[in-house]
Amino acid sequence: MESSDKSNHQLRGGICYPNGARRPVRTPSVIVIGAGMAGIAAARALHEASFQVTVLESRDRIGGRVHTDYSFGFPVDLGASWLHGVSKENPLAPLISRLGLPLYRTSGDNSVLYDHDLESYALFDMDGHQVPQELVTKVGETFECILEETNKVRQEHSEDMSISSAFSIVFERRPELRLEGLAHKVLQWYVCRMEGWFASDADTISLKSWDQEELLPGGHGLMVRGYLPVINTLAKGIDIRLSHRVTNIVRRYTGVKVTVEDGTTFAADAVIVAVPLGVLKAKNIKFEPRLPEWKEAAIDELGVGIENKIILHFDKVFWPNVEFLGVVADTSYHCSYFLNLHKATGHSVLVYMPAGQLARDIEKMSDEAAVEFAFMQLKKILPEACAPIQYLVSRWGTDVNTLGSYSYDAVGMSHDLYERLRVPVDNIFFAGEATSMSYPGSIHGAFSTGQMAAEDCRMRVLERYGELNLLQPVMGEEAGLCVPLLITRL
Numbered sequence: 049m050e051s052s053d054k055s056n057h058q059l060r061g062g063i064c065y066p067n068g069a070r071r072p073v074r075t076p077s078v079i080v081i082g083a084g085m086a087g088i089a090a091a092r093a094l095h096e097a098s099f100q101v102t103v104l105e106s107r108d109r110i111g112g113r114v115h116t117d118y119s120f121g122f123p124v125d126l127g128a129s130w131l132h133g134v135s136k137e138n139p140l141a142p143l144i145s146r147l148g149l150p151l152y153r154t155s156g157d158n159s160v161l162y163d164h165d166l167e168s169y170a171l172f173d174m175d176g177h178q179v180p181q182e183l184v185t186k187v188g189e190t191f192e193c194i195l196e197e198t199n200k201v202r203q204e205h206s207e208d209m210s211i212s213s214a215f216s217i218v219f220e221r222r223p224e225l226r227l228e229g230l231a232h233k234v235l236q237w238y239v240c241r242m243e244g245w246f247a248s249d250a251d252t253i254s255l256k257s258w259d260q261e262e263l264l265p266g267g268h269g270l271m272v273r274g275y276l277p278v279i280n281t282l283a284k285g286i287d288i289r290l291s292h293r294v295t296n297i298v299r300r301y302t303g304v305k306v307t308v309e310d311g312t313t314f315a316a317d318a319v320i321v322a323v324p325l326g327v328l329k330a331k332n333i334k335f336e337p338r339l340p341e342w343k344e345a346a347i348d349e350l351g352v353g354i355e356n357k358i359i360l361h362f363d364k365v366f367w368p369n370v371e372f373l374g375v376v377a378d379t380s381y382h383c384s385y386f387l388n389l390h391k392a393t394g395h396s397v398l399v400y401m402p403a404g405q406l407a408r409d410i411e412k413m414s415d416e417a418a419v420e421f422a423f424m425q426l427k428k429i430l431p432e433a434c435a436p437i438q439y440l441v442s443r444w445g446t447d448v449n450t451l452g453s454y455s456y457d458a459v460g461m462s463h464d465l466y467e468r469l470r471v472p473v474d475n476i477f478f479a480g481e482a483t484s485m486s487y488p489g490s491i492h493g494a495f496s497t498g499q500m501a502a503e504d505c506r507m508r509v510l511e512r513y514g515e516l517n518l519l520q521p522v523m524g525e526e527a528g529l530c531v532p533l534l535i536t537r538l
């Protein structure tokens with residue numbers, strides 16, 4: 049399809065009709081931009097529906113925000129690593145089960161800490177003293193109470209405000225909830241965990257919309273062998289052009305023309321844009337004609353946050369046998385946490401995960417300085433810590449292929465912006481985590497939007513040809529197949 053308006057007008061193959069006659073038909077074609085979960089899911093679905101599919105990907109690898117690295121000699125994820133919703137309700141469950149990929153469950157349903165249970169944490173103050181577990185539990189209850197109170201604030205105010213402004217109102221009304229001393233620091237750590245979930249600071253998160261996403265049942269599980277096998281399986285047999293950065297999309301009634309950085313053009317009946325929200329915000333891709341105002345507004349207004357991973361590989365385990373280590377402090381900015389991968393994978397690895405402003409600040413440092421910063425946090429709680437032997441540092445905020453980690457509900461925006469981002473513009477379809485009303489910021493959300501965009505695209509293109517009933521509908525994974533998920537917890 050490269051450089052070829054001509055291939056778009058070729059006659060190809062044939063379809064068998066009930067009377068046995070064969071009539072040559074034009075193979076419908078689509079270009080998918082971005083080989084992350086959403087783009088690959090869309091490409092797979094349309095490939096199976098007999099479309100001619102070409103995926104254009106700017107990086108020299110597939111997966112996007114799924115980035116499993118093997119340089120330590122075992123897999124570690126620099127991007128997504130949890131399956132949120134370890135149950136058959138999760139659209140990715142059939143595929144993960146079929147591949148026999150093990151999951152390590154880190155929390156059940158309804159944890160106040162989202163993807164972790166309270167019991168799985170060991171919290172320390174800056175002097176290396178462990179916070180008594182009863183205090184952690186008690187402050188957890190207070191945090192839940194504060195969140196309930198913010199719900200009342202939400203009902204009283206028609207205007208949106210940040211979750212931190214709502215906390216201030218709650219503290220004025222109920223000063224005892226503010227807590228003092230060590231308890232206050234633990235409370236700040238809860239706020240820090242909330243900020244990690246949204247990849248954004250509490251003073252930017254919308255009170256009105258922060259809890260509008262749907263949490264699937266089954267709690268949260270780590271992909272022990274990394275997420276890449278899922279992407280690789282979906283990508284099998286698909287024409288993916290790596291190092292093809294799209295710069296222009298021209299839309300005409302008869303089809304689309306897509307140009308990449310080196311000037312090569314690709315033509316097809318339709319295009320699925322599955323690049324990150326950050327890339328759309330930066331206007332790194334020019335649309336001709338311009339996207340309608342409502343679409344541009346959705347792109348501008350949706351929030352995109354930052355969460356990063358600093359992955360530290362040690363020659364031995366010197367930390368307690370818990371899933372998470374936390375450092376409490378006076379402000380959420382100064383709190384931190386480390387995921388203990390040894391629990392789930394048996395490898396002596398800790399993952400430091402800063403979010404929001406802290407992540408932004410750390411991205412300004414060199415890799416060495418960022419690792420030193422993370423290691424200093426660890427030294428505060430474990431003074432005997434020995435230096436890492438290997439490390440990896442993600443930079444999702446400044447990486448030109450992403451420009452942010454994932455979307456979140458920013459103050460003043462309405463939750464239906466996700467849907468506005470998804471709605472197609474003529475023969476341009478949109479997919480990606482930020483187009484998911486129900487599951488924004490997640491892998492399964494990205495997967496579902498890819499499938500949705502594929503089905504919308506199939507309908508649109510075949511409708512135009514008057515051949516709607518000729519090709520297979522886009523299906524999800526085999527509906528009848530039910531293999532249980534492999535879940536452990538130690």
Ligand SMILES: Cc1cc2nc3c(=O)[nH]c(=O)nc-3n(C[C@H](O)[C@H](O)[C@H](O)COP(=O)(O)OP(=O)(O)OC[C@H]3O[C@@H](n4cnc5c(N)ncnc54)[C@H](O)[C@@H]3O)c2cc1C
Binds near residue numbers: 129
């Ligand atoms: C640190 C971190 C941790 C996370 N943890 C989890 C988790 O545990 N569980 C979970 O469910 N989700 C998690 N997420 C979110 C999840 O990774 C994303 O929601 C999901 O991977 C997004 O998929 P996508 O297809 O929408 O976008 P992407 O995966 O970003 O794919 C977009 C693709 O477009 C390409 N691209 C960009 N610009 C261009 C261009 N101009 N031309 C061509 N191609 C282009 C990119 O290179 C990329 O490959 C995490 C994300 C991060 C960053």
